[in-house]
Amino acid sequence: MHSPLTMYSPLTVIIPFLNEGDEVENTVKSIRETNREYIEIILINDCSSDGYDYERVATIYNTQYIVNPQRMGVAKSREIGVSLIKTPFFILLDAHMRFYKENWCDILVSYLEKEDRALYCLACKAIDKSGEPINNLIGCGAKLFLYGNDFSKILQPEWITEEIPYQEKDIEEIPCILGAAYAMSSRYWNYLKGLSMLKYYGADEAYLSLKVWLEGGRCILIKNTITGHIFRTGTQTPYAMYWPHLFFNKLIISETVLPEDYKRYVHAKLMALNPEAYMTAYAELIKVKDDIVNLRSYYQAIFTKNFDFFKQINQKYIDSENTDIPSIKINEEDGIRKVLKSVYDYLIKNNSSTIGFGVGGLGEIMYMAEYASIYAKDELPKVKKLLDELLENSKLEQFDFETGLSGLAWGLNYLNRHFHAFDIDEQFKESDKLLCNVLYDKIQKQDFAIPGGALGISFPFMERKNNKTLNDTIDILLRYINAYIFRYKDRIPRFTLFEITYFLILARDKNFCISDSLHLVSQVLSDSDKTDYLSECISAYLMIAINEKTENSSKDFHYNTLRKSAACREAVLAKVSEIGIYKGYPLLMYIFHAMYRKTQETVFRDALAYWKQETALKTASILLHTSVLSETEKSFLYGIAGAAFVILKTNQQ
Structure with missing residues (x-):
């Protein structure tokens, strides 16, 4: 069994996963090997069906281990994880990541202690299973795709990248987090109501980032700490992707935190993209209409900035001059x-x-x-x-x-x-x-x-x-x-x-x-x-x-x-x-x-x-x-x- 250290970090690591196999152990091992303090880790098995012995990994590396009785999705699993922590801060990770900087948790905690109303994101590079970089790009957070003819990208984060060697500042403001290493205080998470109402997979980053900026906080990239991330697409994903779930989450964002004109724009574009998926998602939305109204009222009460303010933050990273909503018929x-x-x-x-x-x-x-x-x-x-x-x-x-x-x-x-x-x-x-x-x-x-x-x-x-x-x-x-x-x-x-x-x-x-x-x-x-x-x-x-x-x-x-x-x-x-x-x-x-x-x-x-x-x-x-x-x-x-x-x-x- 991995022997815990005597110094305890005020940061908890939360890792939801589904059918990840060996990558869960590889990720946890990388966390333990790059930190001198003992860090609480919560593994949340979202009803994996691959037969892998994840409990063995939890025992070896002394982590808390939760098994969802049915699939709840990454958003709900992250919510469960945050509800279980006993530390003031946490970081959300995927289960296929690597860490290279010694004591990166200490660096992260130092920023969290300085600024409570912030959502932090670590820089990221794409790696293969051996941990080797796939290209010479560093992911430095994201911008949000707000307008355009590619409707599949509506409210979708797009990487902000720099080539290696890149300018290694300590921190930098970004419109949106991306890269699956996101940290904040539990107090601020609860104040913003976390990822409430999202289903299964998709739109987590956009939802959290928008709420932080509109509340008056900041999304911040920690540039001097780089994580490795194994990115997978299409058939490589070890679980089924379902369009209506992603549509539902984007509609939740539009219904709860976005202004009326942009909300209508999101509805219209998703309907045009895939009417069947949209209708299915909207049918689910109707069920929770009262909850949406209550949540929107809450955000209207606590937000100190408007959507135009966020668009100005986002516009710094966008080449296009199209910042207004096109006419929708x-x-x-x-x-x-x-x-x-x-x-x-x-x-x-x-x-x-x-x-x-x-x-x-x-x-x-x-x-x-x-x-x-x-x-x-x-x-x-x-x-x-x-x-x-x-x-x-x-x-x-x-x-x-x-x-x-x-x-x-x-x-x-x-x-x-x-x-x-x-x-x-x-x-x-x-x-x-x-x-x-x-x-x-x-x-x-x-x-x-x-x-x-x-x-x-x-x-x-x-x-x-x-x-x-x-x-x-x-x-x-x-x-x-x-x-x-x-x-x-x-x-x-x-x-x-x-x-x-x-x-x-x-x-x-x-x-x-x-x-x-x-x-x-x-x-x-x-x-x-x-x-x-x-x-x-x-x-x-x-x-x-x-x-x-x-x-x-x-x-x-x-x-x-x-x-x-x-x-x-x-x-x-x-x-x-x-x-x-x-x-x-x-x-x-x-x-x-x-x-x-x-x-x-x-x-x-x-x-x-x-x-x-x-x-x-x-x-x-x-x-x-x-x-x-x-x-x-x-x-x-x-x-x-x-x-x-x-x-x-x-x-x-």
């Missing part, structure tokens, strides 16, 4: 198209057998028909066959817009644009009296909702302007709405108020007499609760629509409110969680799309792109995470059919 990304096709492919194979529009097969067919007419016209007969089978085999027992007769009438009227096969007036004249009776019943119960109430039932009536009976029915409904607003204005539920306002605007645009209802509802809207992001956006948009045809002094105020909401997205993402048209992401997409078409203002275009991407990503995560979707999850009002429909329509207009 997310709606043109191939990944959006792939999401739309994935929804189509899923629904064409798993179309619901119920006939409902808001929830049911008809709403799903609406999306499929729209998609096929744009991207796959030869598929339209297949969609029409699905529709014919649905109409032939389904029974209607409800009358509402969500699942019943009124939704069927409205949906078939829309589908007639593609198939020209339905005479809506003829097909529904027998049902009109029944629907009118149900409508009056809903009015008496003061149920004015769209999905299951009076407004939704009357929607298909508005499409049939030549029918006097139906027009008279809508006029009656409008009078009741006016009385309801006047009587209950302080007690109308928020979303019911939004639905009523939307219906009144629709009725006005179709030349129905709405008397003073819009003026009355605008007063109620102005006084209603707008404390959440979605309500604020809807309310401002509706107020703009109300005043669209009038000269109203408040119009500019509502435009400015919506501009501010459009520019403020990041902090509210976790608070808008629904995927459906009714109360979720697509509703915001619809609003900002309408405002961009109206004004051509960049702030609305960017908000549209942002929420379009978020809608596409959440849709993709649902498809990736669930093998069989419920009827609601597939639906037009609350699920992926409606979300994809809105993406499709905003792409085309």
Whole structure:
């Protein structure tokens, strides 16, 4: 057994490994032979499968030995290692390294004791298994690849190198650590929350380095201490590499520590690079959205520098003058198209057998028909066959817009644009009296909702302007709405108020007499609760629509409110969680799309792109995470059919 020395170093060495074989012993032996003090070493076996006796190495060299019961990855293993140390400082190493300078730990500790808010990196040279240099280059830390057309390099460290003989200063600031010999104090590691949330392999160096610089610390290269590192690529790596894990880690970096514009850039570039890997990674990201929000809030509280400050540090080592984020047109990304096709492919194979529009097969067919007419016209007969089978085999027992007769009438009227096969007036004249009776019943119960109430039932009536009976029915409904607003204005539920306002605007645009209802509802809207992001956006948009045809002094105020909401997205993402048209992401997409078409203002275009991407990503995560979707999850009002429909329509207009 290796005999421990009597002098103990305040530094602990942490070495995670997986299937490294003899290299673990070679690394530990090199550490012991180049230091006079006893250094605590923690070996963390990340569930190796090569059958090598690593415990023997730990015993011979008197190291602490930890075996992960399942593979956790290098980031988690490093976290475990730091949690076990009893010394104020530590160094993270790979398990295939060599050391040449006597008492290099003493040198490292002397720097750590001088500057606590720093992340130190040793210089590095590439060696073969015999310890001989492969070339005459010394790795002196790294710069970060931030922009460019090689998307695989996004947030990837790139070596800063010098040729031998190189200028051997004591220390030098670097943008990013690299070389697998990284030291810092345990206090600073815990303050920065280490490598929290990273998975398996990749992006450790970029994450740690960015956090150090943004917090106000420094990344420092110790140039006069060189390590040897056996670098391996491709098939030489003794474990499988998985792209979604690397993508996930880069997304974690972008979500927790980077500004909004660069975060969007990372998302867009990773999606363009490998949409399947990106969607898989994003599906995992959705699971930890709350943790991301909390971690981002923490970093915003402790960071003293901004991203521009880091870019200046990084720019010293970059030849390119491209330091700004290129314009991103997310709606043109191939990944959006792939999401739309994935929804189509899923629904064409798993179309619901119920006939409902808001929830049911008809709403799903609406999306499929729209998609096929744009991207796959030869598929339209297949969609029409699905529709014919649905109409032939389904029974209607409800009358509402969500699942019943009124939704069927409205949906078939829309589908007639593609198939020209339905005479809506003829097909529904027998049902009109029944629907009118149900409508009056809903009015008496003061149920004015769209999905299951009076407004939704009357929607298909508005499409049939030549029918006097139906027009008279809508006029009656409008009078009741006016009385309801006047009587209950302080007690109308928020979303019911939004639905009523939307219906009144629709009725006005179709030349129905709405008397003073819009003026009355605008007063109620102005006084209603707008404390959440979605309500604020809807309310401002509706107020703009109300005043669209009038000269109203408040119009500019509502435009400015919506501009501010459009520019403020990041902090509210976790608070808008629904995927459906009714109360979720697509509703915001619809609003900002309408405002961009109206004004051509960049702030609305960017908000549209942002929420379009978020809608596409959440849709993709649902498809990736669930093998069989419920009827609601597939639906037009609350699920992926409606979300994809809105993406499709905003792409085309």
